[in-house]
Amino acid sequence: MAGTYRKTPQYCGDCPVRQNALFRPISLEHIQTVAKHRLGQREVPASTHLYRQGEDAAEAFTLFDGWVMLYRAVSDGRRQIVRFALPGDFLRFQPDLYGPVNHSAQTLTPATLCVFPRQNLLEMFRQNPELAMQMAWITSRDETIAHEHITSLGRRSARERIALLFLELHHRLTSRGLADDPPGLALPLKQEHIADAVGITTIHANRTLRSLREDALAVFSGGRLQLLDRPALVELTGFHPDTFTPRPLL
Amino acid sequence: MAGTYRKTPQYCGDCPVRQNALFRPISLEHIQTVAKHRLGQREVPASTHLYRQGEDAAEAFTLFDGWVMLYRAVSDGRRQIVRFALPGDFLRFQPDLYGPVNHSAQTLTPATLCVFPRQNLLEMFRQNPELAMQMAWITSRDETIAHEHITSLGRRSARERIALLFLELHHRLTSRGLADDPPGLALPLKQEHIADAVGITTIHANRTLRSLREDALAVFSGGRLQLLDRPALVELTGFHPDTFTPRPLL
DNA sequence: CGACCTCTTGAGTGAGCTCAAAAACAGTGG
DNA sequence: CCACTGTTTTTGAGCTCACTCAAGAGGTCG
Numbered sequence: 001m002a003g004t005y006r007k008t009p010q011y012c013g014d015c016p017v018r019q020n021a022l023f024r025p026i027s028l029e030h031i032q033t034v035a036k037h038r039l040g041q042r043e044v045p046a047s048t049h050l051y052r053q054g055e056d057a058a059e060a061f062t063l064f065d066g067w068v069m070l071y072r073a074v075s076d077g078r079r080q081i082v083r084f085a086l087p088g089d090f091l092r093f094q095p096d097l098y099g100p101v102n103h104s105a106q107t108l109t110p111a112t113l114c115v116f117p118r119q120n121l122l123e124m125f126r127q128n129p130e131l132a133m134q135m136a137w138i139t140s141r142d143e144t145i146a147h148e149h150i151t152s153l154g155r156r157s158a159r160e161r162i163a164l165l166f167l168e169l170h171h172r173l174t175s176r177g178l179a180d181d182p183p184g185l186a187l188p189l190k191q192e193h194i195a196d197a198v199g200i201t202t203i204h205a206n207r208t209l210r211s212l213r214e215d216a217l218a219v220f221s222g223g224r225l226q227l228l229d230r231p232a233l234v235e236l237t238g239f240h241p242d243t244f245t246p247r248p249l250l
Numbered sequence: 251m252a253g254t255y256r257k258t259p260q261y262c263g264d265c266p267v268r269q270n271a272l273f274r275p276i277s278l279e280h281i282q283t284v285a286k287h288r289l290g291q292r293e294v295p296a297s298t299h300l301y302r303q304g305e306d307a308a309e310a311f312t313l314f315d316g317w318v319m320l321y322r323a324v325s326d327g328r329r330q331i332v333r334f335a336l337p338g339d340f341l342r343f344q345p346d347l348y349g350p351v352n353h354s355a356q357t358l359t360p361a362t363l364c365v366f367p368r369q370n371l372l373e374m375f376r377q378n379p380e381l382a383m384q385m386a387w388i389t390s391r392d393e394t395i396a397h398e399h400i401t402s403l404g405r406r407s408a409r410e411r412i413a414l415l416f417l418e419l420h421h422r423l424t425s426r427g428l429a430d431d432p433p434g435l436a437l438p439l440k441q442e443h444i445a446d447a448v449g450i451t452t453i454h455a456n457r458t459l460r461s462l463r464e465d466a467l468a469v470f471s472g473g474r475l476q477l478l479d480r481p482a483l484v485e486l487t488g489f490h491p492d493t494f495t496p497r498p499l500l
Numbered sequence: 501c502g503a504c505c506t507c508t509t510g511a512g513t514g515a516g517c518t519c520a521a522a523a524a525c526a527g528t529g530g
Numbered sequence: 531c532c533a534c535t536g537t538t539t540t541t542g543a544g545c546t547c548a549c550t551c552a553a554g555a556g557g558t559c560g
Contacts, residue, residue: 072401075488080404082397095391102394125386129379136375136386141345143389144352146396147332151322153403154330154449158516190538199404204516206540238325408548440506454548456508501560508555517546524539530532 038120042113046188050105050113051092057101059115061091066111067188071196072103081197082149083142084108086172090138097121108188153199156237158208161198164237166218166225171241184219184226194220288370292363296438300355300363301342307351309365311341316361317438321446322353331447332399333392334358336422340388347371358438403449406487408458411448414487416468416475421491434469434476444470 041064044050051057053073068085082103085091091105097118116124125132148168152161169187173179180186195205212218217233219226227233291314294300301307303323318335332353335341341355347368366374375382398418402411419437423429430436445455462468467483469476477483 072397074401074405078405080401082400093386093390094394095387103397125383126379129376129382132379132382132386133375136343136382136389137345139386139389139393140343143393143396144344146393146400147322147353150332150396150399150403151324151330153400154446155324155328192538196404201517202538203518203540206538207516210540442506451549452506453508453550456506457548460508503559505558506556508553510552510554511550513548513550515546515548518544520542522539522541524537526535526537528534528536530534 038114038116040115042115044107044111044113046107046109046111048107048111050107051101052104053102054100056099057092058118060093060097060118060121061116062114063087063089063091064112064114067108068105068111069108069193069197070103070105079196080199081193083145084169084197086176087178088176089142090135093121093135093139108193158198158200158204159211160237161200162194162205162208162212163218163233164239165194165198166220166227167230167233167237167239170225170227175241184224186223187220187225188223191220288364288366290365292365294357294361294363296357296359296361298357298361300357301351302354303352304350306349307342308368310343310347310368310371311366312364313337313339313341314362314364317358318355318361319358319443319447320353320355329446330449331443333395334419334447336426337428338426339392340385343371343385343389358443408448408450408454409461410487411450412444412455412458412462413468413483414489415444415448416470416477417480417483417487417489420475420477425491432474434474436473437470437475438473441470 046066050061050068051059063085065087068089068091069081070083070085070091071079071081073079085105091113092101094102125135145168148164152164156164170179170185173185191205191209192202194209195202198205200208209220212220217227217229217236219228233239296316300311300318301309313335315337318339318341319331320333320335320341321329321331323329335355341363342351344352375385395418398414402414406414420429420435423435441455441459442452444459445452448455450458459470462470467477467479467486469478483489
């Protein structure tokens, strides 16, 4: 298990809310609104289900630290990972806040979360409309990423999909200053996760990873990713970071 | 070309904004705010590009009438349809309102749109925070639909994907009261569109449609869809309408 | 009537799947 | 420190779903 998945969050001071992606460009007044409504912080170990598909979950979360995967189960027992949530991401915001969740969320590493009871969430938005705009912005960014995934799954080969996933995660991590120094990048994933994210078999993911390795494009091993030939990967996938670049709405 | 794609929108009175999905559950005050900021209504013929991938589009739209497809082009000339927009949907809301669009939008039928200059959009949200919440709600619903597509593309067979697309469109249309009476349902699509939406070849879409027809599950022909055996289709896909049901956030 | 779509069908190929099993790698308890 | 167990990775062999190439049928429009 190479890689430290659990760096001490450098942005976690007295009020860890402050530096979160949702609330970054926001004034002190907003922070106070938020602080009032959050239920508190919660630490959970790896492999914990935060909620499951179909449940009437009572809470929404901001992820401070750690990785979470959001996935949907298909009837025959297979699953599709729809999103990897990274520190700063928001979980369980959905059209019908009072209805059943349409996906499951499980931690991939130990994680630190900020918990919001759903009622507070609405109250919070009412009191502080700027937050609602921020939420619209975040959700819109997530939708954009989802569209990128749709394109990938619908129109790219296994090799291209994995390459794109690597570039995307690399970009999302580095643009948030979450990448660590040593050669490569810590991704707390099994080959199985990669397979479930890009819609192929674990076995085929293995073969595809080998081919990427043999072509000296990228090496993923022991939870560490090294992009050996970034230009070639970009060329292969047509990756354009703008898609994932968070810019302020305002 | 069977099917009337262009029913007179029964919700279009003096202020067609009123009944739109975005603004449905909203008070008169809000409607006035909106009316002040919209640029006006626009009618465009079928096959019109509203905007293209990469452009710095200056406008966002509410779709009053007609169908629009949102798609992304991949390097080798293939394309992936990421969303079919139906009357009531919102177009071109994205994280970076001032940046380039990450997809293209083309009408499938003649369409009526309400145009918002992007600056007005932000101004509008500031003046009327409830609208920002509505936007968050809409975007979140679109994201949910996107997740369903991801699951479909990643983990389902061609047959299941097409069946699911049919059930989804059927549900989205009927739940908005947009389905017309005669046997079946008017879908202004070519087989090519179905193929580009579910991530297969046009030729394979044709074969799959034939197989659905031969098994008396669904018939799609001449722009008309008939769900012959809905229970079997639901069984096949595990379709659960909740996913697409719009319920108010408030 | 010819030009152009869209739909349809056939034949052969290939990317990705299934089944099966071995090898590498923890973690556990003695 | 080592045997034991369960998980993850790796490799092989054969199959299938979906793709490519090619061509014909049907419909629409100037």
